Structures are given as C-alpha cells and as structure tokens.
Amino acid sequence: MTNSATALREPATGSAGRRTGLLGRLRQVEPVALVWLVLVLLLLFLVVAPLAKLFMVSFETQDTGAFTLSNYLTAYGRARYLDALVNSLILGLTSATISVVLAVPMAWAVSRTDMPGKGITWAVVLGAFVMPPYLGAIGWILLAGPNSGVVNQLWRAITGAEGAFFNVYSFEGLSLVIALHSFPLVFIFVKAALDLVSSEMEDAANILGAGTWTAMRKVSLPLVWPSILGAFIIVFLETIALFGTPAIIGIPARINVVTTQLWQFFEYPVRVEVAAAYAMPLLLITIGMIVVQKLMLARKGFVSQTGKGGERRVIKLGPWRWALFGWCACVGALSVAMPLLILVQASFAKAWGRGVSLDNFTLRNYQLLLFEHEMAMTSIWNTIWFSAAAATLAVLIALLVAYIVNRRLVPFGEALGFLAMAPFVIPGIVMAIGFYAAYASPPLALYGTAAIIIFAFTARFLPIAYANSSAAIRAVHPEMEEAARILGSGRLHAISRVTAPLIKKALLGGWLIVFIVASRELSAAIFLVGPRTRTMSVLLYDLSEAGNFEVLAAFGGLLLLITLVFVAIGMKLVGRDFMLRRS
Amino acid sequence: MSRLSLRGLTKAYGKLTVVDHINLTLVEGEFVSLLGPSGCGKTTTLRMIAGFVEPTAGTVEMGGKIISAPGAVMPPERRQMSMIFQSYAIWPNMTVEENVAFGLKLRKLPAEEVRRRVAEILGVVQMGHLAGRYPAELSGGQQQRVALARAIVVKPDVLLLDEPLSNLDANLREEMRFEIRRVHDEFRITTVYVTHDQAEAMATSDRIAVMNAGRIEQVDAPHLLYTRPRTRFVASFIGRTNLLEARLENGDIRCDGFAMKALQLDPAMGGANRPILLSVRPQSIGLHCGRPGNGDGRPVIPGVIAQRVFLGETWDYVIQPAGSDMRLRVTAPPLQVHEVGDPVWMQLDPAQVAIVE
Amino acid sequence: MQNATRRHVLKAAAGAAVYGLAAPALATAQTLPPHERELYEAAKREGEITWYSGQYSAEGSEAVGRAFTERYPGVRCNVVRSTSQVAFQRLSQDARARVAQCDVFSSTNSGHFTLLKRENRLTQFRPRNADGMLESIRVADPDNFYQTTFLGLFQLGHNTQKVSEAEAPKSWTDLLEPKWRDQLAVGHPGFSGAIGVWAVQMRKMYGWDYFKRLEQNRPQIGRSSQDPVTLLNAGERTVGVCVPAGTTLLSISRGNPLRLIYPTEGVLATIAPSAIPRNAPHPNAAKLFMEYQASKEMSQVIRGLFAEPLRPDVPGPEGSLPLDQIKLLTPTLEEQEKGVPEVRELWRDTFGV
Incomplete structure (x- = not known):
C-alpha cells in the first residue's frame, strides 16, 4: 500500500514541479508581451490579411485559384476602364487643389490673424466636417440642378439669362462638391502647423523688408508646406475612394470614376479578382504620392523641428480682416448653410423644385421613414452600434499600440505603429474589397454580419484613433507611472490608476471622432452589408437610386441630428474644438 | 551725429506699464546693450525700436525723423533695420544661402550682386563652406552665425539683437560674444543688444543701459557701470x-x-x-x-x-x-x-x- | 397539445368578439386558406423572410412587406429594395461569398431567372394562389422555378407645366428630335432591370443607332427607372423616358403636374417573376411570401400604389388604360437574358457611364 502510494505520488509531484516551472516562467513574462502578441494578431487580421488577400486574389483565376495575369488584362483592357482611372486621378487632384485653396486662407486667418468671427469659422469647418459628403451632394443637386436648382432659378430670374449659372452635373460641380466637404481636413492640418510657427519667423522676414503678405507667402506658408502637402494627399486619397458622391452626381454628369467602375466589377458575374487587380494602381498611386512627398520635403526642415521657441502673436490686418472673414463666410455658405437649408426645405416638400409654399409642404417624407419604412429605424440603430463598437475597438487597440510604441516596451514596437497607421493611406473602398475577399466567404463567412462591418470600420479608422492615443500617451511622462511602480504598483495597475485617468479626455475625444466618421462611412460598408446590417449611409444610398431626394433629405436630416447629438456630447465632455484638434 | 533716439518711450498694457519713459540716444556706429532681468521691459523696448510694438507714449527717431509714435508706426519692413531673434528664426525650409539672400532679394538687387554679397558675408562669419546646408543640418552656433550673416548682409541702419545667445551652451556663448563684437568692429553698424547676461553685455558693448521695472537705471561704459554703480539695483545686478x-x-x-x-x-x-x-x-x-x-x-x-x-x-x-x-x-x-x-x-x-x- | 390549447383560447377570444390586439391577427389566421395556413405555421418557426426587391418602388416594396407582416403576424419581412441589377448583384455577391441571405428574389429583368434556373440555383415551387392570376401571366415557367409577380408598364411621361400635351412626344422615336435636347431623363440599364429590357426592345426595333441618336439629345441619366419621375416633378427635366406607370400615376395622384404618354409603337411591359433561391435560409416563409405575391391581397395593396394588379378580380389602377386596350412590347426571356448584358455594355460605351 505505502509503496504504491509513494509510487503514485511520485509522478504527481513530478508533474506538479513541471507545472510550477511553467507557471513560474509564465509569471516571468510580463503581461505586456502577451498583449503585444494579441495586438500583432489583431493588426494582422485587420490590416495585413485583407490587403495581402487582395493582392493575391488579383493574380488568381476565379474558381480554380490558378495563377494568372489575365485579371490585369481585363481590368485595363478597355478604354472606358482606363478613362475611369484617369477621371479619378484628375478628380482627386482637382478636389484636393480646391480644398487647399478654400482652407489655407481660413487656417491662416484663424491661426495667425485678428480676423473677426473665428468662432463662426470654427463652426463652419466643424459643420462641413460632420456633414456626410453624399448629403452635401444631394444638397447641391437641389441647389444647382441646371434647370430647377435654386441657385440657377435665381440666376435666371435676376439676369434673365437662359442657361444655368452653375451646373452641378459636371466635372467642376463634382469636384467642387467633394472639395466643400474635404477642406476641413486641410484646415485642421494646416492650422495645427501654423499654430506652431513662431511669430519670430515672420518678424524676421518683416524686419528684412517683407510686408505681411510677402511674409505669409515666403515664410509662413512654406513653413507649413508639409502639412499642406500631407492634407492634399489625404484629400486626394479620400476623393478617389469616395463612392456616394460620384454615384449621385457623377452618373448624371456622365463621369465614370474608379469607385463606380469597381462597383461594376461586382455586377454579375462578381469579379473580385478583376476588382482587386483594378484596385492595385490605387495603392501604387498612394505609394507614389508618399514618395513624391518625401522627395519634395527632402532635407528641408519645417515647422515641427523649430516649433518650440518663440511666442505667437496675432497679425493685425486692418480692413483686410473683413475680406478674410468674407472668404470664410463664403465657404461656410457654400459648404454648410446653403446645402443644409435646401435639404431641410426639401425634406418637408412634396417636390423639391417647387419652392417653399404651403401646398408643397408635407410631413409625408418623415412619416414614411419613421413609421412605414421597416429598415429605416433598424439602420439608425445599426449605425449607432456599429460605429460605437468600431470606435471602442479602434481606440482600445490604438491605445495599447501607442503605449507599447511610446514606452518602447518591446523591440520592433514601431512596426506595430506602422501597421496601425497604414490604413490611413489605403482608400476605404480598397479596404472594403480586401475585407470582402478575405472574410466574406467560409471559413469565417462574415459576409452580411455586423462583425465584418465593425472590423472594416475599425481598420479603416484605426489611424485616427492611433494618432489621437499616441499624442495622449506622449503627453504623460513615463516618470508619472514609474513613480507609481516604485511604490509597488504593477504596470497594468499603474496604467489603469495613473495613465488612464490622465488621458481619459483625449481618448474620449478620439472615440467620438471615430464614431462620427464611422457613422457616415459609405465606401467601406457598401460591399459588406447584408439585409439586416445596412447602415444609414447604405440605406441612403439605396434610397438615392430612385432619385427621391425629398425622402433622402429627411433621412439625411435624421442622420445629421444623431451626429450633432454626439458632437454636442463631445463638446460638453471634451471641449469645443475636440474634433478639430490635431496633435 | 545721433542716429537712433528714444524719447520718453513708454508702453503700457492696460494698467501695467512695461516700459516707462525711456530716454536713450545712440550715436552712429555705437553698440549699446539693454541689460536687465527678465520682465524689465528690454525686449519690449527693442520691439518698439523695430516697429513691431506701438508705443503708448514717446517716440523713436532715426536721423531726426520720427519713425514710431503713438498711432503712427512705420512698419518694420520699411525701417532698414535688421534683427537677430532669440530663437534665431532661421527659416528651416531654406538653405543657409537662401536665408541670407532673402533680404537682398526683397531689395531687388541683381542676382549677381546677391550672390557676391551672400558669399562675402558667409565668408565673414566663416560659414562659406556650409552655404548649401539646411538649418536642421547645422549646430546651434552655426545657426547663430547664419542669423548674424542674414541680419548684416543687408547693411542695415540699425541692428537689433534679442537675447541671441541665450540658447547656446556656455562655451559657444563666449565664442559668439567675441564674434558679434568682431563683426561690429568690422562693419560699425549701430546696434542695440538685449540681454540679461551681464558678461555678454560687457564683452560686446560700448555702453550698457541697465533696465529695471521698465526704467533705465543707468547708462554707462561697462567698466564705469561696475566701478561706479549709481543705484542699489545696478550695484547688486552688475557683479x-x-x-x-x-x-x-x-x-x-x-x-x-x-x-x-x-x-x-x-x-x-x-x-x-x-x-x-x-x-x-x-x-x-x-x-x-x-x-x-x-x-x-x-x-x-x-x-x-x-x-x-x-x-x-x-x-x-x-x-x-x-x-x-x-x-x-x-x-x-x-x-x-x-x-x-x-x-x-x-x-x-x-x-x-x-x-x- | 399546447398548440391546440392556444388555438382554443384564441378562438374563445374571437367568439367573445373582443376588440383586442389579438383580434385582427386571429381574424386573418381564421380566414387563411388551408395551404397558406400550413405554410404560415412553418414560416412562423422561421420568423422572417428577406426579400430582394427590384420590382416595386421603395415605397411600394415597403408597403407590400408591411402588409405581408400584418397578414402573417410573426413572420417579419425584411425588404431590401434596390434596382433590379443591384439586387441581382447582391445575390451574386452572396453566392460568391457562399452566404445565403435571400429568401425571395424579384427582378424586372426576367433574364436573371432563366440564368439562375439554368445554374440550378432556384427552388421549384408553384403558389396555389397563382391559379387566380390573369391567365396570360399565370405560367411564367413551365417547370415552376419562378413565378410572375410584377406586371410593369413603362411609358413616357411629361411635366404638363413645361410641355403641353400637344407638344409632348407621341412615340419612342419622337424622343430623337433635336427639340428634346437637354429635356429628357432616363434610368440606367446597369441599375434598372426595366431600362435594360427597354434598351433590348428598342435595339430590336430600331438598332443601336437609336441610342447613339438619343445620346445626342443629352438625356440626364439616373439609376432607377423611377428617377425621372422625381426630376419631372421638380421641373429639372420635362420628359421622362421609360418611366414606370405606377410611380407616375402615384405622383399624379399627389398633385404633381405629370401626364403619362402611351407611345404609338406600344408600351414596354415587363412581366417579371420572383423566385426562391435554392439555399434560401427561410424556405417556408419564402413559399408563403410567393403565395402572398400571387394573392388578391397583394394585388389590392399594389393597386393602392397605382401598380398594375396581377389578378382579374382586382381592377386596374385609377387613371390607367385597361390592359386589353394597350399594345404591349415585351422581348422574350431569351432576348432578355442575352440582350441585357450586351446593351448594358453598349450603353456604357455610348453614354460614358
């Protein structure tokens, strides 16, 4: 008995010993290493796999999967397809240029001068940023439809002219409408950079004989050149990835672009392979632009390197400040006030071209959406919870990555940061097609589920969350945590008790920005939604097919209302400029 | 002949008087320092001379002409002055050469002359070999030399320096003091130099104006300031x-x-x-x-x-x-x-x- | 046992003639014909049906979906309304992803169904209610893989304030006159099934040259065939090409200054079916929905929205000519299946989008 007992006990102690060994070793591993591993896997899943899959698929034969180059031949084998590519490039460049022209004077005025009405200018930028681009497009159709658009009707009434003053169904119309909703990006980037330019930089030019305008032209603006260029590239990328506006304005204007062409590759038979091949040059263009940017900036130094020194004073403009204010007001009218007013009017109208009159007034559009349209309410709910989930996920991942990268906790941490920032330069629609190619089919079979949309949104907006979290973490000196750790607090404990409270506000701000941009995202959702997972933007797009602008306007009004509620929460909790701050 | 005169120069922000009735006259080619602790109004005085700040009372005169008075300030770009800033304000997006040539180009000089004068002045500050560099590729001392070259290449009537050495380490600071004085001896530009460092002021200046709480306490040659301080403040501030x-x-x-x-x-x-x-x-x-x-x-x-x-x-x-x-x-x-x-x-x-x- | 008890209770409630919430549901359950009741019981276990609808307007589709759910409580109808080509694109994307989401697929392009049938992707089912449908449309497919659920008339329409009745075009070829430059509005065959069918028909009658000449009049191209109706209401364009009669009549009934034109060559009729995909996730609910589409109830619902009823026991919508007085133009199914992809490509080459 005793013998067998010991015999039994022996292996038991043996295994117990091994276990403590393993446990001991596990205990030696800082939890941060496990977090790191999880993050790597997550980023692979969200960013790398969809793009890798997209790249591979572009060389595959449908069904068999055999290697082929024929997808590329098909994708570029027709003049029309190439035209679409060229159209997109020109459109991107035009819209980005208009955005820069609109926004840079505004940014300079708000950042450096004594222009009046800075508060209103902020509101304009915020408004244009919050309004989904396709909604602005609808507003502009109502404003500048060649025959019934309000602007053109007024023009004819005043001048007695025959033709239209401005036809929204044109290349100019398309690029202007896009720019009117992209310029806030330029504004945010350029203003943040201008805020860092020390007044002494301008003083130095003044004292050497340069007046205010020369100093601005030769010194201030060149100093923020990287920001202008960066914002230009972002607007360019956003524009070529835009789906809603080209579909709504571009089709009647007979302008086929990359996104509407990609959509056509999803017609029966669905040719993901060709779409993937067609999307590749977008990535090449992106890479090309970044290379050009690097070359252009080369060895030069810019504001970021010298930002610390010197005070900043406002430049007195005299009467010119009213001219600048006029410019800002003008942009505000075009981008926010006019489209918004006309949308509100249309949402209560029976027919949008008939103007404001009692016999044209109806609540029917709202009634249809709120009480008769089964999907409208569901889509509102979808929008809110998908966006909230994506924002939470993105901020969480971004925070952890930012922490690991900034505190240099693991070797090659920068690689994580790079992956988190990569989606910034990938057109949203390419990302969506990557997700479709990688995760729609079994084994994951995520197509049509809420998960795939949440993941796509998370990946798409991860860079925003990352930039935000990274800035927040950098602002907390590591010694704050070290002080806690030396008093006996573990790393995770120190993070949760010391770091987290310090960056709470910044994170909340980041969360809200991701939430708001996700709530209006169309390109990334359009290929991934199922019957019950349609978001407001997708439903808006579906509704827009039949050109029923009155109902669209009403639905857009609801979307804006929801967004504004969240913006208001953000302003209350985080501060007035939380959406426009860039650190 | 007096070149630069401050008469009763005063600057007040609301109730706070930052510069209080300053009188100072520089003869042509003179190097005068405004020395005082931070907040004494010396930089504001300098910025009034430059035309960046409008005086509340009093005037700034150049060669007998009033260039600053309340409500009538000639803008900086028309004063034929130049200035070296605390942060150097070297434009990081331009090469050394472009920085130095900036003022000359604004004066619409022929390209050939611009090139010649830039090369010449870079030689004077011993930066000729780095003409093609960008500021980010220069050390602090080298940037300071660029700032100096940029300021004097335009042959200004008055050179203003605002704590130009405060961002340098001790050794460089000493070197640059002599450099500034050497360049002054070479070009004899009327110079106003703002600093809180008495050694700097002593090493460079013909005369030092010690400022405290917006007033000038004493103006004298450096050695007289040391040996014959006239106020309690000057006595304790200088040495x-x-x-x-x-x-x-x-x-x-x-x-x-x-x-x-x-x-x-x-x-x-x-x-x-x-x-x-x-x-x-x-x-x-x-x-x-x-x-x-x-x-x-x-x-x-x-x-x-x-x-x-x-x-x-x-x-x-x-x-x-x-x-x-x-x-x-x-x-x-x-x-x-x-x-x-x-x-x-x-x-x-x-x-x-x-x-x- | 449980079921019996519940039915018993319900019956008692009905007998008491109480105006309660349960009463209308009960009434319908009571009046359901046996074949529907059987399907309804099975459908209730499935709980919902997803309908890819390209036939009726957004408003019409929602109304049908709502009426269905009211008639069969406990079976929710998810209406996914889009243009027919987009609906087919969704179905194809589902198939490509090997995910089944669609229970009933409805398109104005009948070619979609001959294709799906040949690829063996449809369920064989014949609704009993189809026996009561108009005789001419009762049998869409002899093998019963798809069933007619939409009888769409596509015509010309004009804004009566901008263009008088006398000036208005009378025929499809009138549209080619230069005076209609910048006046026309039309949908897109890459989106709308009906426009695709119409383009096939026009090509058959006049050759592709018809569209090259139409292009010179710079029509405004939307996506859905209904798009022009909104443009006419607003006065953005004056003549709508190949607009659905139902949507136009509905718009007229709401006070918009529109008028339908019956082109002299004939009206395009899309006699379009619906079908149940083989992998439909809710097959019984899908069959119930097919029954519903063939029923008198649905014809009444769509008649209220000025669409053409499918049954002789429901009169045509107000303001429309009886079907037997109209010359109908309809390409064959084969022409549709083969022709629509062709004209879609030609269209894109001619019109640029």
Whole structure:
C-alpha cells in the first residue's frame, strides 16, 4: 500500500514541479508581451490579411485559384476602364487643389490673424466636417440642378439669362462638391502647423523688408508646406475612394470614376479578382504620392523641428480682416448653410423644385421613414452600434499600440505603429474589397454580419484613433507611472490608476471622432452589408437610386441630428474644438 | 551725429506699464546693450525700436525723423533695420544661402550682386563652406552665425539683437560674444543688444543701459557701470557686492565700526549730512590674519569668519565684523585659508568703494 | 397539445368578439386558406423572410412587406429594395461569398431567372394562389422555378407645366428630335432591370443607332427607372423616358403636374417573376411570401400604389388604360437574358457611364 502510494505520488509531484516551472516562467513574462502578441494578431487580421488577400486574389483565376495575369488584362483592357482611372486621378487632384485653396486662407486667418468671427469659422469647418459628403451632394443637386436648382432659378430670374449659372452635373460641380466637404481636413492640418510657427519667423522676414503678405507667402506658408502637402494627399486619397458622391452626381454628369467602375466589377458575374487587380494602381498611386512627398520635403526642415521657441502673436490686418472673414463666410455658405437649408426645405416638400409654399409642404417624407419604412429605424440603430463598437475597438487597440510604441516596451514596437497607421493611406473602398475577399466567404463567412462591418470600420479608422492615443500617451511622462511602480504598483495597475485617468479626455475625444466618421462611412460598408446590417449611409444610398431626394433629405436630416447629438456630447465632455484638434 | 533716439518711450498694457519713459540716444556706429532681468521691459523696448510694438507714449527717431509714435508706426519692413531673434528664426525650409539672400532679394538687387554679397558675408562669419546646408543640418552656433550673416548682409541702419545667445551652451556663448563684437568692429553698424547676461553685455558693448521695472537705471561704459554703480539695483545686478548702510556726516562717511573721508571715495562728494549706501565689491576687500597697518588711510575692520565656500578659483568667505550683525562677503585666493571662527582683519580700498544713492 | 390549447383560447377570444390586439391577427389566421395556413405555421418557426426587391418602388416594396407582416403576424419581412441589377448583384455577391441571405428574389429583368434556373440555383415551387392570376401571366415557367409577380408598364411621361400635351412626344422615336435636347431623363440599364429590357426592345426595333441618336439629345441619366419621375416633378427635366406607370400615376395622384404618354409603337411591359433561391435560409416563409405575391391581397395593396394588379378580380389602377386596350412590347426571356448584358455594355460605351 505505502509503496504504491509513494509510487503514485511520485509522478504527481513530478508533474506538479513541471507545472510550477511553467507557471513560474509564465509569471516571468510580463503581461505586456502577451498583449503585444494579441495586438500583432489583431493588426494582422485587420490590416495585413485583407490587403495581402487582395493582392493575391488579383493574380488568381476565379474558381480554380490558378495563377494568372489575365485579371490585369481585363481590368485595363478597355478604354472606358482606363478613362475611369484617369477621371479619378484628375478628380482627386482637382478636389484636393480646391480644398487647399478654400482652407489655407481660413487656417491662416484663424491661426495667425485678428480676423473677426473665428468662432463662426470654427463652426463652419466643424459643420462641413460632420456633414456626410453624399448629403452635401444631394444638397447641391437641389441647389444647382441646371434647370430647377435654386441657385440657377435665381440666376435666371435676376439676369434673365437662359442657361444655368452653375451646373452641378459636371466635372467642376463634382469636384467642387467633394472639395466643400474635404477642406476641413486641410484646415485642421494646416492650422495645427501654423499654430506652431513662431511669430519670430515672420518678424524676421518683416524686419528684412517683407510686408505681411510677402511674409505669409515666403515664410509662413512654406513653413507649413508639409502639412499642406500631407492634407492634399489625404484629400486626394479620400476623393478617389469616395463612392456616394460620384454615384449621385457623377452618373448624371456622365463621369465614370474608379469607385463606380469597381462597383461594376461586382455586377454579375462578381469579379473580385478583376476588382482587386483594378484596385492595385490605387495603392501604387498612394505609394507614389508618399514618395513624391518625401522627395519634395527632402532635407528641408519645417515647422515641427523649430516649433518650440518663440511666442505667437496675432497679425493685425486692418480692413483686410473683413475680406478674410468674407472668404470664410463664403465657404461656410457654400459648404454648410446653403446645402443644409435646401435639404431641410426639401425634406418637408412634396417636390423639391417647387419652392417653399404651403401646398408643397408635407410631413409625408418623415412619416414614411419613421413609421412605414421597416429598415429605416433598424439602420439608425445599426449605425449607432456599429460605429460605437468600431470606435471602442479602434481606440482600445490604438491605445495599447501607442503605449507599447511610446514606452518602447518591446523591440520592433514601431512596426506595430506602422501597421496601425497604414490604413490611413489605403482608400476605404480598397479596404472594403480586401475585407470582402478575405472574410466574406467560409471559413469565417462574415459576409452580411455586423462583425465584418465593425472590423472594416475599425481598420479603416484605426489611424485616427492611433494618432489621437499616441499624442495622449506622449503627453504623460513615463516618470508619472514609474513613480507609481516604485511604490509597488504593477504596470497594468499603474496604467489603469495613473495613465488612464490622465488621458481619459483625449481618448474620449478620439472615440467620438471615430464614431462620427464611422457613422457616415459609405465606401467601406457598401460591399459588406447584408439585409439586416445596412447602415444609414447604405440605406441612403439605396434610397438615392430612385432619385427621391425629398425622402433622402429627411433621412439625411435624421442622420445629421444623431451626429450633432454626439458632437454636442463631445463638446460638453471634451471641449469645443475636440474634433478639430490635431496633435 | 545721433542716429537712433528714444524719447520718453513708454508702453503700457492696460494698467501695467512695461516700459516707462525711456530716454536713450545712440550715436552712429555705437553698440549699446539693454541689460536687465527678465520682465524689465528690454525686449519690449527693442520691439518698439523695430516697429513691431506701438508705443503708448514717446517716440523713436532715426536721423531726426520720427519713425514710431503713438498711432503712427512705420512698419518694420520699411525701417532698414535688421534683427537677430532669440530663437534665431532661421527659416528651416531654406538653405543657409537662401536665408541670407532673402533680404537682398526683397531689395531687388541683381542676382549677381546677391550672390557676391551672400558669399562675402558667409565668408565673414566663416560659414562659406556650409552655404548649401539646411538649418536642421547645422549646430546651434552655426545657426547663430547664419542669423548674424542674414541680419548684416543687408547693411542695415540699425541692428537689433534679442537675447541671441541665450540658447547656446556656455562655451559657444563666449565664442559668439567675441564674434558679434568682431563683426561690429568690422562693419560699425549701430546696434542695440538685449540681454540679461551681464558678461555678454560687457564683452560686446560700448555702453550698457541697465533696465529695471521698465526704467533705465543707468547708462554707462561697462567698466564705469561696475566701478561706479549709481543705484542699489545696478550695484547688486552688475557683479556681486556688499551693500553697506552709512551716513555722510560733515565730509566723513560713518559706518558701523569704521569711518572714511568722503573725499577718498569721490572727489566731488559733498553736501548735506544724510544716510548713504556703499557698494564694496568682495574682491576689493583685503583679508589679513593680523591687524594690518593703517598708514595709507585705508579703514580696517576686525571680524570673524562665519562661513566659507571653496569655489576653485577663489575662496568665498562670509565675515561678521566685530560688534555688528552685518555679513560681508570677501573673496580670497585659494592659498589664503581661514577656518570658520578664525579672527580676521578686513581692509577696504576707498578708491574701490562706490557711493550709491 | 399546447398548440391546440392556444388555438382554443384564441378562438374563445374571437367568439367573445373582443376588440383586442389579438383580434385582427386571429381574424386573418381564421380566414387563411388551408395551404397558406400550413405554410404560415412553418414560416412562423422561421420568423422572417428577406426579400430582394427590384420590382416595386421603395415605397411600394415597403408597403407590400408591411402588409405581408400584418397578414402573417410573426413572420417579419425584411425588404431590401434596390434596382433590379443591384439586387441581382447582391445575390451574386452572396453566392460568391457562399452566404445565403435571400429568401425571395424579384427582378424586372426576367433574364436573371432563366440564368439562375439554368445554374440550378432556384427552388421549384408553384403558389396555389397563382391559379387566380390573369391567365396570360399565370405560367411564367413551365417547370415552376419562378413565378410572375410584377406586371410593369413603362411609358413616357411629361411635366404638363413645361410641355403641353400637344407638344409632348407621341412615340419612342419622337424622343430623337433635336427639340428634346437637354429635356429628357432616363434610368440606367446597369441599375434598372426595366431600362435594360427597354434598351433590348428598342435595339430590336430600331438598332443601336437609336441610342447613339438619343445620346445626342443629352438625356440626364439616373439609376432607377423611377428617377425621372422625381426630376419631372421638380421641373429639372420635362420628359421622362421609360418611366414606370405606377410611380407616375402615384405622383399624379399627389398633385404633381405629370401626364403619362402611351407611345404609338406600344408600351414596354415587363412581366417579371420572383423566385426562391435554392439555399434560401427561410424556405417556408419564402413559399408563403410567393403565395402572398400571387394573392388578391397583394394585388389590392399594389393597386393602392397605382401598380398594375396581377389578378382579374382586382381592377386596374385609377387613371390607367385597361390592359386589353394597350399594345404591349415585351422581348422574350431569351432576348432578355442575352440582350441585357450586351446593351448594358453598349450603353456604357455610348453614354460614358
């Protein structure tokens, strides 16, 4: 008995010993290493796999999967397809240029001068940023439809002219409408950079004989050149990835672009392979632009390197400040006030071209959406919870990555940061097609589920969350945590008790920005939604097919209302400029 | 001929008067420093001269013409001045050459001349070999040289410098002081130099205007400022000193424990009996183990070593004179060692004692 | 046992003639014909049906979905309304992803169904209610893989304030006159099934040259065939090409200054079916929905929205000519299946989008 007992006990102690060994070793591993591993896997899943899959698929034969180059031949084998590519490039460049022209004077005025009405200018930028681009497009159709658009009707009434003053169904119309909703990006980037330019930089030019305008032209603006260029590239990328506006304005204007062409590759038979091949040059263009940017900036130094020194004073403009204010007001009218007013009017109208009159007034559009349209309410709910989930996920991942990268906790941490920032330069629609190619089919079979949309949104907006979290973490000196750790607090404990409270506000701000941009995202959702997972933007797009602008306007009004509620929460909790701050 | 005059120059922000009725005149080619602690109004004064700040009262004149007065300020770009800034304000997006050529191009000089003058001035500041570099590729001292070259290449009527060396480390600062003075000797540009560092002001300036709380306390050549400070502030701000309260009584200066003839200090000294303040530099006091002779009329004060600190080049003693609760600081060479508590005798040199009102 | 008890309770409630919430549901359950009741019981276990609808307007589709759910409580109808080509694109994307989401697929392009049938992707089912449908449309497919659920008339329409009745075009070829430059509005065959069918028909009658000449009049191209109706209401364009009669009549009934034109060559009729995909996730609910589409109830619902009823026991919508007085143009199914992809490509080459 005793013998067998010991015999039994022996292996038991043996295994117990091994276990403590393993446990001991596990205990030696800082939890941060496990977090790191999880993050790597997550980023692979969200960013790398969809793009890798997209790249591979572009060389595959449908069904068999055999290697082929024929997808590329098909994708570029027709003049029309190439035209679409060229159209997109020109459109991107035009819209980005208009955005820069609109926004840079505004940014300079708000950042450096004594222009009046800075508060209103902020509101304009915020408004244009919050309004989904396709909604602005609808507003502009109502404003500048060649025959019934309000602007053109007024023009004819005043001048007695025959033709239209401005036809929204044109290349100019398309690029202007896009720019009117992209310029806030330029504004945010350029203003943040201008805020860092020390007044002494301008003083130095003044004292050497340069007046205010020369100093601005030769010194201030060149100093923020990287920001202008960066914002230009972002607007360019956003524009070529835009789906809603080209579909709504571009089709009647007979302008086929990359996104509407990609959509056509999803017609029966669905040719993901060709779409993937067609999307590749977008990535090449992106890479090309970044290379050009690097070359252009080369060895030069810019504001970021010298930002610390010197005070900043406002430049007195005299009467010119009213001219600048006029410019800002003008942009505000075009981008926010006019489209918004006309949308509100249309949402209560029976027919949008008939103007404001009692016999044209109806609540029917709202009634249809709120009480008769089964999907409208569901889509509102979808929008809110998908966006909230994506924002939470993105901020969480971004925070952890930012922490690991900034505190240099693991070797090659920068690689994580790079992956988190990569989606910034990938057109949203390419990302969506990557997700479709990688995760729609079994084994994951995520197509049509809420998960795939949440993941796509998370990946798409991860860079925003990352930039935000990274800035927040950098602002907390590591010694704050070290002080806690030396008093006996573990790393995770120190993070949760010391770091987290310090960056709470910044994170909340980041969360809200991701939430708001996700709530209006169309390109990334359009290929991934199922019957019950349609978001407001997708439903808006579906509704827009039949050109029923009155109902669209009403639905857009609801979307804006929801967004504004969240913006208001953000302003209350985080501060007035939380959406426009860039650190 | 006077080139630059400040007359009653005043700047107030609301109730706060930052610069209070300043009068200062620079002759052509003169190098004057505005020296004072931070917040004394020196930079504001400089910015008023440059035309960046409008005066609340008073004027700035150049060659007899008023260029700044309340409500009438000639903009900086028309003043034919140049300025070196605390942050250098070297434009990081331009090469050294482009930075220096900026002012010349604005003056619409022919390209050939611009090239020649840029090359010339870069030679003067020993930066010719780095003309193609960007500022980010330069050291702090090199950036400072670029700023200097950029400011003088336009041959300004007045050169303004706003704490230009405060961002450099100690060794470079010393080097650049001499550099600035050398360039000034070469070009003789009328210069106003703002600094809070007295050594800098001393090394570079023809005259120094010491400023405090918006006013000029004293304007003098550097050595006079040191040896003959006229206010308590100047005496204590320029070098270290012992300030002793004394009385002027019938031509005698009476202090706690010793007395001197007023004429020994200042031949012009005289007037009514009144309390006065004496400034005695620590290094002007002789320190002896035994009572020295008093043959040449130098007052001797006995005392006890209260504290001492060895600073390497000198001993820094704090001495309590007998029968007084004053504390006097005295510096002595390294080999002159006294222990705390030792009795010592201090001997004053009346020629090195200044009377401060 | 449980079921019996519940039915018993319900019956008692009905007998008491109480105006309660349960009453209308009960009434319908009571009046359901046996074949529907059987399907309804099975459908209730499935709980919902997803309908890819390209036939009726957004408003019409929602109304049908709502009426269905009211008639069969407990079976929710998810209406996914889009243009027919987009609906087919969704179905194809589902198939490509090997995910089944669609229970009933409805398109105005009958070619979609011959294709799906040949690829063996449809369920064989014949609704009993189809026996009561108009005789001419009762049998869409002899093998019963798909069933007619939409009888769409596509015509010309004009804004009566901008263009008088006398000036208005009378025929499809009138549209080619230069005076209609910048006046026309039309949908897109890459989106709308009906426009695709119409383009096939026009090509058959006049050759592709018809569209090259139409292009010279710079029609405004939307996506859905209904798009022009909104443009006419607003006065943005004056003549709508190949607009659905139902949507136009509905718009007229709401006070918009529109008029339908019956082109002299004939009206395009899309006699379009619906079908149940083989992998439909809710097959019984899908069959119930097919029954419903063939029922008198649905014909009444769509008649209220001025669409053409499918049954003789429901009169045509107000303001429309009876079917037997109209010349109908309809390409064959084969022509549709083969022709629509062709004209879609040609269209894109001609019109640029």
